[in-house]
Structure formats: structure tokens, C-alpha cells
Amino acid sequence: MIIVMKPEATTAELEAVKNKITDAGLNFHLSQGSSRTIVGVIGDKKKIATLQMNSFGGVEKTVSITEKYKLVSRDFKKEDSIIDVNGVKIGGGHLAIMSGPCAVESKEQLLEAAKAVKACGAQFLRGGAFKPRTSPYDFQGLAEEGLKMLREVADEVGLNVVTEIVNINDLDMICKYADMLQIGARNMQNFQLLKEVGHTNKPVLLKRGLSATISEWLNAAEYIASGGNYNIVLCERGIRTYETFTRNTLDLSAVAAVKELSHLPIIVDPSHGTGRWQMVRPMARAAIAAGADGLMIEVHPHPEVALSDGDQSLKPDNFAVVMQEVRQIAQMMGKTL
Amino acid sequence: MIIVMKPEATTAELEAVKNKITDAGLNFHLSQGSSRTIVGVIGDKKKIATLQMNSFGGVEKTVSITEKYKLVSRDFKKEDSIIDVNGVKIGGGHLAIMSGPCAVESKEQLLEAAKAVKACGAQFLRGGAFKPRTSPYDFQGLAEEGLKMLREVADEVGLNVVTEIVNINDLDMICKYADMLQIGARNMQNFQLLKEVGHTNKPVLLKRGLSATISEWLNAAEYIASGGNYNIVLCERGIRTYETFTRNTLDLSAVAAVKELSHLPIIVDPSHGTGRWQMVRPMARAAIAAGADGLMIEVHPHPEVALSDGDQSLKPDNFAVVMQEVRQIAQMMGKTL
Amino acid sequence: MIIVMKPEATTAELEAVKNKITDAGLNFHLSQGSSRTIVGVIGDKKKIATLQMNSFGGVEKTVSITEKYKLVSRDFKKEDSIIDVNGVKIGGGHLAIMSGPCAVESKEQLLEAAKAVKACGAQFLRGGAFKPRTSPYDFQGLAEEGLKMLREVADEVGLNVVTEIVNINDLDMICKYADMLQIGARNMQNFQLLKEVGHTNKPVLLKRGLSATISEWLNAAEYIASGGNYNIVLCERGIRTYETFTRNTLDLSAVAAVKELSHLPIIVDPSHGTGRWQMVRPMARAAIAAGADGLMIEVHPHPEVALSDGDQSLKPDNFAVVMQEVRQIAQMMGKTL
Amino acid sequence: MIIVMKPEATTAELEAVKNKITDAGLNFHLSQGSSRTIVGVIGDKKKIATLQMNSFGGVEKTVSITEKYKLVSRDFKKEDSIIDVNGVKIGGGHLAIMSGPCAVESKEQLLEAAKAVKACGAQFLRGGAFKPRTSPYDFQGLAEEGLKMLREVADEVGLNVVTEIVNINDLDMICKYADMLQIGARNMQNFQLLKEVGHTNKPVLLKRGLSATISEWLNAAEYIASGGNYNIVLCERGIRTYETFTRNTLDLSAVAAVKELSHLPIIVDPSHGTGRWQMVRPMARAAIAAGADGLMIEVHPHPEVALSDGDQSLKPDNFAVVMQEVRQIAQMMGKTL
Structure with a gap:
């Protein structure tokens, strides 16, 4: 100092x-x-x-001259960390694709989405069973019923499950069904949740808070790591700015920043990051070109009837186009998908 | 729509x-x-x-044409709500002053602060027993030990206790010691916590999230109200902007906005709102002049040895000056303190 | 460094x-x-x-350890600067009120507004003859014709003229009609204009840029001062943030910040600062309570037919109420108006 | 409405x-x-x-339901505009690369930079002769002397000149030396300058303002187009947000937004957009993958002795690497460079 x-x-x-x-x-x-x-x-x-x-x-x-985080810093560990989720590697040249609907709505919807994203090469099925919604009158998710559907569908299709945890009391239950725990933007500084998750060894996907600095985000990751859980993947999902055309401003320079400051893998969510399905395709390409280790993309078989965030969900055929282009850029970047 | x-x-x-x-x-x-x-x-x-x-x-x-919140809206209830905490009224012409150290550190520190703020006219003793800190290596609070000190000191001096809850599992314990529950900026969209608190009848101080819009804030209050708890006081504590001279940008226009859109009382925290003790005095005056129903101000007997946020804490003698000026403006505004 | x-x-x-x-x-x-x-x-x-x-x-x-600006800094000159505009003092305990319509539209409109604001105690007539508008299809102002009206009306009623300059080639012409030059938010970093104005001895009202830091703002003032013109008054008029309920976020902590860092007077414009006429009254009170040296307030006799910014203009009777309250706070602050 | x-x-x-x-x-x-x-x-x-x-x-x-701009909108003209600068096409599948030092400092420096960027495939030499600087004590540029150097060097090496105009009175002079006029971020809403430039037929590079919305930016372009000059290329260069790790936050989703709303070409400036030379390479790749029609990149033969913005300038050998990667992505995108 x-x-x-x-x-x-x-x-x-x-x-x-x-x-x-x-x-x-x-x-x-x-x-x-x-x-x-x-x-x-x-x-x-x-x-x-x-x-x-x-x-x-x-x-x-x-x-201040130095950052407070240590375990997640590049100073502490020079080489890229590779997170392994049931054999699927994330980071260090391995791209991970996590796709599916915003919220789990029904088994039919989920299965249709899961088959589509699996066919395009995704390795993770995403879908919220507990939805943090701005208004108490919005759809809040199917809870454990939704988790069961996720597990069944993922097993049937051959995908890993990544799903959001919003309540520390749900930890054991969610760990039973999920392969990876997602901590959403609104909970990035829910330090109790970070500490609890840090005491498990479940892989964690830590989304950037709505207006979190890179430094605060890495300190949040440090909460998890300091509990003993090093299986952390970061996820850039757009930050809040004055611009209103997009839902958030996707900060792709965060990918380069994290690569410089930390050894942790980082993926990008262009669906929440823009809030507009039309923008997912160019931003997905850009994310991989910026050096991201993967993507989280919302895919819904029928976005016009989605119970949440249909506005930003791709239809399966659009997702297929995105994946084709992403593959080309991945190859150019010397990464495997 | x-x-x-x-x-x-x-x-x-x-x-x-x-x-x-x-x-x-x-x-x-x-x-x-x-x-x-x-x-x-x-x-x-x-x-x-x-x-x-x-x-x-x-x-x-x-x-969108209309807001989703209803119970907390001015449309729903025209007259100002007055929240009563053990006989101390907040709103509708009654000002509330909540003061004390950022974190509870020791009984001596707390007692010294409590006597000072009581002498100046504060009705609430504030102090964190659970501190949400950016880094896991920062002081995290004294937990239940701190709550006990708060209760003892408040009882001794004759003040109400307002303190932050960060974990839904602490609800019963905190309710035992506190007269009012504070939900901090980082937890404004911790919807599980809002729901739980909505099922109690404890008065709640709901701070505005770091980058929450007025609309999101009132929707967060709606989560509490829709659970049945209408005893809600809002607290503006600065928002995140590009400016770096201050820790946050205190948005006093939020006071006027809330008065227009909602019947709930709103107080202002110029300590966190600016992060600089030199600015607390002018911003406290301005808050009351803008129509706020009270203030939350950090007072520490010895800020230079504080375990958190000493930079923004007033010494008791400065606080006395602030209170004197606030009283004059309150009188002009036709409010009682 | x-x-x-x-x-x-x-x-x-x-x-x-x-x-x-x-x-x-x-x-x-x-x-x-x-x-x-x-x-x-x-x-x-x-x-x-x-x-x-x-x-x-x-x-x-x-x-960086130190700021680059020097002449406008408090380090350079400890006591408050007082700017004198034809005998009207601004700063050092003297409040200045600048009021009138957003744009000059006709002599009748201007005269009606001028009489109203003079009656309430304003010392300056504001009104734009050259309007910087987002769209080329919006009303751009009456140019020199508008300046003439301003001068005639101000002379008739007994007010000083403050009006915006947007083009360095208009400098001589505007100096002929105006008592004080306004540099608007969009031109705060129009360095050519700052330099030219710095070579005159006309008092300058320098508005804060839409997303200017305090430091950039004071550096902009330094451009003027370094040309030899020390007659500078700053004007806070709201900054751009993510909040959309208000047009801008009025940053009243900027008043306290400027008082700490600089000896220059600072006034506040709650009309542009909020973009909502309903908020002008509470924010005007708050500005004076925060320590501002004056106010710029849009007053239009018939805002519903205004050619620009009617949404944020007060009617004369509302302005009278604002002034009454401002006077009370001014008195409490030991300032003259 | x-x-x-x-x-x-x-x-x-x-x-x-x-x-x-x-x-x-x-x-x-x-x-x-x-x-x-x-x-x-x-x-x-x-x-x-x-x-x-x-x-x-x-x-x-x-x-508001509709935007005010018309001539620059995609509604008005469905197909992509292609801007031709002395035979070099920008837009509609043609990428333009504009490189060189931030400021023109000397003929030697400029020539060394120009040869390097030409060798890598750039078609434009950039370099400021008039520098808008935050402080009056910073280097302000070589003025006409700098313009002459730009012209001579560009002619010698075979490049087009793009350079910034900051003063409407310099228009004729700069048009004599430059092939394309740059309007910088600070002047995006200098409407006098936009109008004047709109009356020429010189190609214009219009940078996005520091905190301009997409809508304001397109309205600024409309000022130029409504004067009769349709030769406009937009340039995303980072917006101001709360994040401090980067100088600005490069908003690559603006590329997709502009492609949806307008027919004008858009390029990206990752040098100013990030303020860190280490980030230029990944962000240049990402910009092209997002669909940008070109890049503006600062290249300085010896950034450690640069008079401005050396922190964000690439050395020639790094620029060569960037261009190689950009070419690969351009090919994948079906674009020519």
C-alpha cells in the first residue's frame, strides 16, 4: 500500500x-x-x-498495490488450470459447451433441447430448477422436480448437468443431481454460499456479478478456493452499463483480463450477455476468438412459449450454425471441441 | 405491454x-x-x-408499460407508510437515525459509540456481526458474540438494534437479538433471504443493490411484502458508476423517485454512499433536504483502529455537528427527530 | 508516479x-x-x-499520485474563489440563481419567464440560442436572433445573461450579448473551445461532461485557467449511469468533492440532472444543503408547448415554491441570496 | 410515441x-x-x-417507439454500404486496417511505423496531428507540420491517411492532406463539426462517444449524412463503465447492433478500447469474428518513448502476429483483406 x-x-x-x-x-x-x-x-x-x-x-x-486474492492468481500458478468434469476437460485448450433452456419447464421440452444440443457437440446440459427472478410473480422454477428431470434427461442423452444453486440449504440435494454447480450473477457475492461450495469438491461455474469488477470476481473465486475447492470455472455474462439496446454489455475483454491475472478457465454466456438471440451467433464467435474456454448458450426448442428468457434463446437450428462457426474458430485457435 | x-x-x-x-x-x-x-x-x-x-x-x-410490483407501490397505497420499531416511528414526518460502527469489534468500542450516538439523538444502534467482505481474508465479524454485545449495549444505553443478516439459517438467532433486520446491498437480490424475511414480522431495512435500478429495488421489497411483512424501510447507499473519487455515487434523486413510486419510507447512508468521512456531513444534510426519512451513519470512537471501513466513519464529535445541522433542516422540512 | x-x-x-x-x-x-x-x-x-x-x-x-491540474486546485489557492458578474457574486457564501427556458423561442415567452424568475430572486436569465440536440431534426435554436432577445429582455427586466456557446467562431458574437458563457456537457472536452474561452475574460459556466470524472472536469477548467481566464464557475448537471428512471443521475457528492479539491464555485442544475420537473424541487433543496453556490433551473411559462425539454421545466409558480425553500436552507447555511 | x-x-x-x-x-x-x-x-x-x-x-x-435517424438506418437502405477511399473498399465483405502511432511525433518515427504496417497489409496510416488531451499540459500534437509528415510518408509508402479533426476551422487544411477525416470520441456530439464535415464529400471515420448509446451514435452519423455526405464509417473504441482494469470497456456487441440497425460499415479500435497493448491481439481477433469491417490499431516502433498512449501501442512484430491471426478469421468469415 x-x-x-x-x-x-x-x-x-x-x-x-x-x-x-x-x-x-x-x-x-x-x-x-x-x-x-x-x-x-x-x-x-x-x-x-x-x-x-x-x-x-x-x-x-x-x-493499493497488490490484489488480495492469491490461490486463484496467475502469480500463484503459472500454467492454465484444467477442470475435469467426469472426463470432460475445460481449459488449457479444451473447450466446453453448456447448452439448454433457461429454465427447466417439462421433461419433453428438456429432452428435445438436450438431444439437439448433444447432436451439435455440447457436453453439458444447462437448465435452471431454481430461478432468481426480479419479480416474485415471475416463474420461480420447478425445484427438485426440475433437478430430477435434468438428471434423467442428461443420463438418457449423455450429457453432464450444470445447474444453479441459490440457497445454501439446497446444497446436498443439488449435489445429488448435478455434475457442476452454477453460482449466478446475483449470488457472486453471496459469501455464505461461496464458503459452503468451497467445502465440497464439486466443480463450480462462477458467473460474474452484474457490476462486479474483475478484481471482485477473482476475490469471489478465492472464497471458494480458500475452502479447498479448486475446481472453478469463471463465466462472463455481461455487465451493467448505461447502454439499453442490449440487456447487458458483454465484456469480452474480461476474457483477456482473466487470462492475464488468473490460471482459472473462463467461458462466456452470450445469451444473458446480450439478451437478444440475434446477437448470440456473432458474440459466440467473438468469445472463442478472444480466447474463451467455452460457451454457455441458451437453446429452447420453442422459445416463443418459454417460461423465462425466451427472447434470448436460440432455436436448435440456429444453434447448429453457431456451433459450426465456433468449431472453425476453435480449430484456428488450436483448441479442441 | x-x-x-x-x-x-x-x-x-x-x-x-x-x-x-x-x-x-x-x-x-x-x-x-x-x-x-x-x-x-x-x-x-x-x-x-x-x-x-x-x-x-x-x-x-x-x-413494458407497467411495473410488476404492486403492494409496495404508491398506486396501491396513496398515503406514506409509517414503520414502527418499538415505538420509534420511521416515515410520514418521523426521522430515524441509525448510527454506530461498521463492524462490532468489542464491547468497549460499541459502548463508547452507542453512548455518543444516543447523546446526539440517534434511536438505533447499528453494527455488523456478520460482515460481507470482498476478500475471504478480511475481518468477517464476531457472529453471535457480536449480536450479544449489540443487544447488551443497546439495552444499557436505550437504543434499538439494527444489524445485517447474510445467511437465512441465522434468521431465528438474529431475530432474538435485533429489533430490525438489515439486508445489505450485496443481498438485495438474494431472493431466498427476502422470502424468509417476508415470513417474519420483523422490521426490515432493505439497502439498494450496488447497481440496482429503482424498479429492481422496489421489486425486491415486493418479495418481502408478498410474504406478508409490510414493515419495510428502504436505504439508498450509493450506486456503482465510473467515478472513482468516491467509493460509490450517492443517488439522492432515488429519494425523490421512491417517494413518487412507493409509500415506503426511505433513509440514506452517506457513509457507504461516499466512502469518505469528509463527505458524510454535506451529504447527510442533502439527504434530509431531499426528503429522506432518516440516516444511517457510521460512527466509530477511534476510526484509525477500526477493523473495517474506518475510512468512512465519523468520530463522535463530527457526528454531533452533523446531527445539529440535520436537526435544523428537519425542522425546516416540518419533520420530527 | x-x-x-x-x-x-x-x-x-x-x-x-x-x-x-x-x-x-x-x-x-x-x-x-x-x-x-x-x-x-x-x-x-x-x-x-x-x-x-x-x-x-x-x-x-x-x-498516478498527483493530479495534473494546478491553477484550479485547492492546493494552489486555499480560499474560495468568488466570481463577480457585473456585481453579482458567485461563491464564498454568495448564491447565484440562473433561470429561464431551455431554449429561447420567442420574445414573449422569454419576457414572461424573465419577469417570473426575477420576481423570485434569480439574478441570471438562462436560455439557449444554439442548442446541441441529439438529432439533426430537432429544434436547433434561433441563433443570433435568440441572443438579441436574451439581451433585450435581460436589460428590460434587470438580469444577467448566461447562454451556451457551441462554436468557437461564434465567440465574438456571443460575447457581445452575454454576461457569462456556458460550456455545455457535450463540449466539456471540446478543448479548442476551452482554449479560446480561456483567452477572454468573460465569466464561464463549465458544465460537467455526461460521463466526466471530477478529475477530467477540473482538468477542463484548467484549460480555461491556463489561458488566463480565472472566472470559472462549475456546474454539476447529472452523469450517465445505468439507471433509466431519471434522465441522468445527479451527483451531489460532486459538490463536496469539488469543494475539497478546488477553490472554484460550483452550482447545480437539477433540471437536466434529473430530466423530470417533479424532482427539481427536492434536488434543488438538496443541492444547497450539500454546499452548492447556486442553481440553474429551467423555468418555462408554458412547458407543454416548449420546443425543447419541456419535460423538465418548472412553471413559474412551482419555481416560486422552490426559491422559498432554497432561501430557508441558504439562511441555515449562512449564505446570502 | x-x-x-x-x-x-x-x-x-x-x-x-x-x-x-x-x-x-x-x-x-x-x-x-x-x-x-x-x-x-x-x-x-x-x-x-x-x-x-x-x-x-x-x-x-x-x-418513444421509433428512432429519429433515417438516412443511416437499415430500414432506409437494406444492403450494406461500401465506402470507397481511393479504391480501398470498406464494408460489404472488405476489411480495412488503419494503423500507425497515436500521435505524429517525427518523420522518422512515422516512416518506420508506416513501412511496418504497410508490410503487414494495412491500407491506412493513422496518426494524430491534433491531439485532444485531458490536461492542457500534455503533448497537443504537431499540427500542420504533422499533417505534412503524414501525407509525405503515406505517399512514399503507399497508404491512405486517416487523421483526426478537432476544430472546424481546420477543415480545409486537413482535407488537403488527409484521405479520411476522423471524428474522435470526445467530438462525437460536436454537432457543428458534424455539420461541417457533412458538407464535404470526404470519407469520415466517426468514433463512438465515451458514453454514447448506439442510438446517439447513429444520430450523430445522421448529422453527417443529412448534410449530404454518406461516406461514413463507424468505429467502436470502448465505452466508459465502472471497470478500472481496462481504460475503457470494448463493446463488441455494438458491432452486431450496428449491423442490425444501420447499413454503415463499422470497424473496431482495440487499442483505445482496452488501453493495454497486451489485450489488442485477442480483442482484434474477437472484433473480426464479431463481424467488424476492419480495425484501427496503434503501432509504434518504440512505444516506450511515445509522446502519447505508448501503453496501448503494439510494436511492429506484435502487429504482424495480430494481422496473421486476423487474416485467418477474415477468411473464415468470407471477407477479403
Whole structure:
């Protein structure tokens, strides 16, 4: 941490700052600039994190130098992590495709979707049994009944199940049916949920929060990793900006950022990321070209009767076109699908 | 809902749209503009909410006309709601002041803070026993031990306790110690938590999510109200924007917006809203002048040794100055404190 | 500037960084942390501004410590600046009220508005003769004809004229008619215009850009000041955020921020800041309570026939109510109006 | 336009709204919903644009149905526009690559950069002679001297010149040297400049404003087109969001949006869009995969001594790698480069 003193800071104020640092078991370096004195704090990250220097007299501002997350950082592990879900690899050159309806609605719907996405090469069936919805009057999901359908259909067709958990009390139940746990954007900083999931060894798909910085997202992943569960895949799904044409603004530069800062795989969800089915195809191509390790795409056999998010769901034939183009770019990128 | 057809939409496409609407038990009005046909959907809000019209051929876009929330809306109840917490009224001309440290750290710290804020006229002691922190390595709170301290100190000094709940499994325990439950910004869309809290009759302080729209916030309140608990106070605490000088951008226009759209009381938290203790004083004045029903302000006897958010905590003497000014504006606004 | 080296930076890379700094005529301090070396650059701000250190091998990131603006900073001048416009003082305890229609439409409209705002205590008549409009098909203003009306009406009623300049070639013409030049949000970084205006001694009202940081705004003011014109008043008018209920998000914390960082006066425009006339009253009160040195408020005698921004214009009787309340808060704040 | 009446609107208020519409020479359709009456306004777009209905009693809100821009819309012209700059085609399957240093610094620097980018297949030499800089103390460009260098070097190497115009008074001079005029992000709503440029027939590269919506951007293009100049290429260069890891957030979904709404070509600038040279390569690939018609990439032979934006400039050898990958994706997309 860097502490910038005000130009008018007194010697006594500077002394108080120095004492606070050494009292905390830390060291410092002084740097006397042309108008300001700058104090560099040196020592253990966790101790530095507890300093509250802005409340000291004479302090203009403080600047953090290093990130708090460690286990998920590229500094900690240089090579790409590869997450294995029942033999399907994600990361390190292996692309994962997770597809299916937004919400599980019926076994017929799910089976039709599952067969379609399997035929196109998807390895994961997605579908929500517990839906976090803005309004209490919107469809909330089929709960355990939906989980059962997911498992049965996935087994029948030969896919892995990835599904969202929204309540820590559902953890055991969902683990019984799912191969991978999804933590949605709204729960990215539900720290209780992150901690609980960190104590399992289930693979986790951690979506980026609606307005989470890259740093907050990696710190959320650190909550899971620090519990002992390293099987984490990140998922960019659009951030909130002032633009209203799209539901969210898909931030593909987050793919490059995560690759630089962390060893974890990252996939992209262009369906939620744009909220418009017409945009899924170009954004899916762009995501893979940006270096993403996979895609999560909503596919619904009949989006016009979907109970949630039909506006952003692809029909199976459109999905087939997307997958064909994605394959070509994957090949160019030297990745397997 | 308004459905805007594309200029090139065919008659068959329009027919399909009309059929979907009537099949859903709804009615429509057609409006033939100079370049586009517009279809107005009429009928029950909840049925309209289930339509997925953007996936229909020929549809350019859809526009929502009404909000989904009902119980918390001004349409539903014209007069201001007044929430009563053990005889302390919030709303309808009654201001509430909630103060204390960000986190409960020790009984000494809490008692010193409580006496100071009580002396200045606060009616609520705030303090976190469970802290949602960005990093797993930050101080996470004293848990039940902290709740006990809150209760003891509040009883000793004569204050109500408002404290944050972050885990649905802690509900019974927290209800034992607290007079009012706080749902923090990160949990504003933790719908499981909202539902559970909606089944109690404890007063709830619902903070606005970091990047929640006014509409999403009122829908979150609707989750609580639809469970039967109408004792809801909203709290504006700053939203995320591009500006970095402040920790968040305090949106005081949200006070006026909520007053227009809802009958619920709304208070303002200038401490989190700015992240800088120097700004708490002017923003506290401005909040009351904007029409807020109260304030939540962090006060710490020794912010330079605080375990969290010392940067935004006032010292007791500064708080006294803030309260004096707030009282003057309250008087001008015809409100009691 | 602080340069943070990567953990794996080599000695040669560090040497290259050090050489670059000394070659630029600057000095440095090294600070060896637990995992990273940090290089503090010391010397002339302008020289530091020219360093391009992120492109050096081994550099992780750079952090700016000081702002580039100087003349407008509080460091440079401790006491509040007071801007004098024909005897009307702005800042340092003197409030200025600037009111009138969004656009000048006719002499009748303007005269009716001017009489109304004068009667309520406004000292400035505002009104656009050149309107920057999103669409080329929107009303663009009456140009010089509008300026003449402004001057005649202001002289008749006894007000100062503040009006927007959008084209550097209009400078001489506008200076002939106006007492104060307004630079609008869209032109806050029209640096040519800032430079030209900086070479006059006309008072300038510099609105904050739609998504300008406080720092960029003060740097824009520095463009004017560095040309020799110190007669600058800042105007907060709302920033762009994700919220759609209001046209912009009025950032009243910017008032407190500017008071901390600069000696320049700052006023607030709640009309553009919210885009809703219903919100002007509470936000005007809040602005003065936050410490603003004045207000810019749109008043139109007949907003329902306005050629621009009628949605956010007050009728004269509403304006009278606003002014009455503002006066009370001004008194409480110890300010004159 | 749709006008939504309040539930409590009176018959007289509705009559006043209807009269206003018919008085403006427009028609309307009434739609009586379950709780609200909705008025659809029908007729000429420009007349509708002048209505100020929110200031009418009983009006809850208004909703725009159609965009104001026309000439640049896909409705107006179905097929992709192809812009021809001295025989180099942009759009409709033809990719354009514009490269060179951020600012023109010296003839040696420019020539070295120009040869490198030409060798890799770029058709345009970019370089600023007039630099819009946040601080007045930053390097402002070499002005006409820089333009001469651009022309000489481009002629020597065989490239077209694209360079930024920041002042309408420089138009004739810049047209003498440049093949394409760039309007930068800060000037996207400098409507005087747009109008002037619209009266020439020079090809224009119109960058998206820092926080411009797609709609505002296309309206800015409409300013140019409505002056008679249809030779417009759009350029996405990142928008301002809360994320601080990148300088801006590159919005690649804007490429898909523009393709849907307009017939104009669109290119992408990953250098400004990210502000980090490490991200240019993945984002350049992603842009082409998203459907962009070209790229603008900063290349500097020695970024560590650049006078501006060296942090985001590629060295020639990195640029060569980018171009190789871009070519592969272009081929897959069926585009020529």
C-alpha cells in the first residue's frame, strides 16, 4: 500500500502514520516528492489489509498495490488450470459447451433441447430448477422436480448437468443431481454460499456479478478456493452499463483480463450477455476468438412459449450454425471441441 | 405491454402475435402507425409477464408499460407508510437515525459509540456481526458474540438494534437479538433471504443493490411484502458508476423517485454512499433536504483502529455537528427527530 | 508516479526503468516489498506526465499520485474563489440563481419567464440560442436572433445573461450579448473551445461532461485557467449511469468533492440532472444543503408547448415554491441570496 | 410515441392530451388497459419529436417507439454500404486496417511505423496531428507540420491517411492532406463539426462517444449524412463503465447492433478500447469474428518513448502476429483483406 500525505501534512502527522505501520508489525519506505511525501508500506498482505490510514490526519489518499486474492492468481500458478468434469476437460485448450433452456419447464421440452444440443457437440446440459427472478410473480422454477428431470434427461442423452444453486440449504440435494454447480450473477457475492461450495469438491461455474469488477470476481473465486475447492470455472455474462439496446454489455475483454491475472478457465454466456438471440451467433464467435474456454448458450426448442428468457434463446437450428462457426474458430485457435 | 412490429412484418406474422395474445387469455389493441404496426396488450399483469414476444417473427421490440410490483407501490397505497420499531416511528414526518460502527469489534468500542450516538439523538444502534467482505481474508465479524454485545449495549444505553443478516439459517438467532433486520446491498437480490424475511414480522431495512435500478429495488421489497411483512424501510447507499473519487455515487434523486413510486419510507447512508468521512456531513444534510426519512451513519470512537471501513466513519464529535445541522433542516422540512 | 514491477521482473528490466526515469531528468526511490519492487518517480509533474512506463518489460502497472491540474486546485489557492458578474457574486457564501427556458423561442415567452424568475430572486436569465440536440431534426435554436432577445429582455427586466456557446467562431458574437458563457456537457472536452474561452475574460459556466470524472472536469477548467481566464464557475448537471428512471443521475457528492479539491464555485442544475420537473424541487433543496453556490433551473411559462425539454421545466409558480425553500436552507447555511 | 396516462388521470386531462396531438397535425389511437389508458401517437416523426407530453397533467410517462435517424438506418437502405477511399473498399465483405502511432511525433518515427504496417497489409496510416488531451499540459500534437509528415510518408509508402479533426476551422487544411477525416470520441456530439464535415464529400471515420448509446451514435452519423455526405464509417473504441482494469470497456456487441440497425460499415479500435497493448491481439481477433469491417490499431516502433498512449501501442512484430491471426478469421468469415 502507498500512503500519499497531503502537501500541508505536519511532521507529527507523518510520525503518527509511521507509528501505526510499525505497530502493526509492518515496515515502510519514505519517498519525498516535490510536493508530497509518499509512504510505501511493506510486509504481509493480510496485515496491510487491516490498516485504516485514510482516517489519519495529514493523509490525502491511499493506493493499493497488490490484489488480495492469491490461490486463484496467475502469480500463484503459472500454467492454465484444467477442470475435469467426469472426463470432460475445460481449459488449457479444451473447450466446453453448456447448452439448454433457461429454465427447466417439462421433461419433453428438456429432452428435445438436450438431444439437439448433444447432436451439435455440447457436453453439458444447462437448465435452471431454481430461478432468481426480479419479480416474485415471475416463474420461480420447478425445484427438485426440475433437478430430477435434468438428471434423467442428461443420463438418457449423455450429457453432464450444470445447474444453479441459490440457497445454501439446497446444497446436498443439488449435489445429488448435478455434475457442476452454477453460482449466478446475483449470488457472486453471496459469501455464505461461496464458503459452503468451497467445502465440497464439486466443480463450480462462477458467473460474474452484474457490476462486479474483475478484481471482485477473482476475490469471489478465492472464497471458494480458500475452502479447498479448486475446481472453478469463471463465466462472463455481461455487465451493467448505461447502454439499453442490449440487456447487458458483454465484456469480452474480461476474457483477456482473466487470462492475464488468473490460471482459472473462463467461458462466456452470450445469451444473458446480450439478451437478444440475434446477437448470440456473432458474440459466440467473438468469445472463442478472444480466447474463451467455452460457451454457455441458451437453446429452447420453442422459445416463443418459454417460461423465462425466451427472447434470448436460440432455436436448435440456429444453434447448429453457431456451433459450426465456433468449431472453425476453435480449430484456428488450436483448441479442441 | 406494447409490441412494436417491424416495418416489413407480414400479415401472417401479425396474426401469430395476435393469436399468442388471445391464447394467453389477454386482449389487444392495434395501432397502425406511418411505418409500423403497434400492438397494445391488455389484461392481467401476471399473464402479460409470461409472454415472450421478442422471439416471434416480425417483432421489432417490446416495451413494458407497467411495473410488476404492486403492494409496495404508491398506486396501491396513496398515503406514506409509517414503520414502527418499538415505538420509534420511521416515515410520514418521523426521522430515524441509525448510527454506530461498521463492524462490532468489542464491547468497549460499541459502548463508547452507542453512548455518543444516543447523546446526539440517534434511536438505533447499528453494527455488523456478520460482515460481507470482498476478500475471504478480511475481518468477517464476531457472529453471535457480536449480536450479544449489540443487544447488551443497546439495552444499557436505550437504543434499538439494527444489524445485517447474510445467511437465512441465522434468521431465528438474529431475530432474538435485533429489533430490525438489515439486508445489505450485496443481498438485495438474494431472493431466498427476502422470502424468509417476508415470513417474519420483523422490521426490515432493505439497502439498494450496488447497481440496482429503482424498479429492481422496489421489486425486491415486493418479495418481502408478498410474504406478508409490510414493515419495510428502504436505504439508498450509493450506486456503482465510473467515478472513482468516491467509493460509490450517492443517488439522492432515488429519494425523490421512491417517494413518487412507493409509500415506503426511505433513509440514506452517506457513509457507504461516499466512502469518505469528509463527505458524510454535506451529504447527510442533502439527504434530509431531499426528503429522506432518516440516516444511517457510521460512527466509530477511534476510526484509525477500526477493523473495517474506518475510512468512512465519523468520530463522535463530527457526528454531533452533523446531527445539529440535520436537526435544523428537519425542522425546516416540518419533520420530527 | 508509482511504478509497480512484476514479481518476475529481472534486474535488467529494473535498470531500464531507472534509466528511463533519470534520462527524463527525474529522480526515483526504490521500495522493495515482500513480492514486488516499487519505484516512486520524483520531480516535475509535466515531465512525469510524458513517461510511458507500461510499455517497459517487467512493469506490472503504474499509479498516478498527483493530479495534473494546478491553477484550479485547492492546493494552489486555499480560499474560495468568488466570481463577480457585473456585481453579482458567485461563491464564498454568495448564491447565484440562473433561470429561464431551455431554449429561447420567442420574445414573449422569454419576457414572461424573465419577469417570473426575477420576481423570485434569480439574478441570471438562462436560455439557449444554439442548442446541441441529439438529432439533426430537432429544434436547433434561433441563433443570433435568440441572443438579441436574451439581451433585450435581460436589460428590460434587470438580469444577467448566461447562454451556451457551441462554436468557437461564434465567440465574438456571443460575447457581445452575454454576461457569462456556458460550456455545455457535450463540449466539456471540446478543448479548442476551452482554449479560446480561456483567452477572454468573460465569466464561464463549465458544465460537467455526461460521463466526466471530477478529475477530467477540473482538468477542463484548467484549460480555461491556463489561458488566463480565472472566472470559472462549475456546474454539476447529472452523469450517465445505468439507471433509466431519471434522465441522468445527479451527483451531489460532486459538490463536496469539488469543494475539497478546488477553490472554484460550483452550482447545480437539477433540471437536466434529473430530466423530470417533479424532482427539481427536492434536488434543488438538496443541492444547497450539500454546499452548492447556486442553481440553474429551467423555468418555462408554458412547458407543454416548449420546443425543447419541456419535460423538465418548472412553471413559474412551482419555481416560486422552490426559491422559498432554497432561501430557508441558504439562511441555515449562512449564505446570502 | 406512446403516452401512458396515470391511473387517476381525469377525462379532462385525457382531452387536453388528445387536443395537443391533433393540434400538432397528428393522429392518435386510444387503448384502455386494465389500470391505465395508453395513447398511441401516429404521424410524422419530426412532428412527434416536438411534442412535450410529460408536462401535461395526468401523464405518467412517454415511450418513444421509433428512432429519429433515417438516412443511416437499415430500414432506409437494406444492403450494406461500401465506402470507397481511393479504391480501398470498406464494408460489404472488405476489411480495412488503419494503423500507425497515436500521435505524429517525427518523420522518422512515422516512416518506420508506416513501412511496418504497410508490410503487414494495412491500407491506412493513422496518426494524430491534433491531439485532444485531458490536461492542457500534455503533448497537443504537431499540427500542420504533422499533417505534412503524414501525407509525405503515406505517399512514399503507399497508404491512405486517416487523421483526426478537432476544430472546424481546420477543415480545409486537413482535407488537403488527409484521405479520411476522423471524428474522435470526445467530438462525437460536436454537432457543428458534424455539420461541417457533412458538407464535404470526404470519407469520415466517426468514433463512438465515451458514453454514447448506439442510438446517439447513429444520430450523430445522421448529422453527417443529412448534410449530404454518406461516406461514413463507424468505429467502436470502448465505452466508459465502472471497470478500472481496462481504460475503457470494448463493446463488441455494438458491432452486431450496428449491423442490425444501420447499413454503415463499422470497424473496431482495440487499442483505445482496452488501453493495454497486451489485450489488442485477442480483442482484434474477437472484433473480426464479431463481424467488424476492419480495425484501427496503434503501432509504434518504440512505444516506450511515445509522446502519447505508448501503453496501448503494439510494436511492429506484435502487429504482424495480430494481422496473421486476423487474416485467418477474415477468411473464415468470407471477407477479403
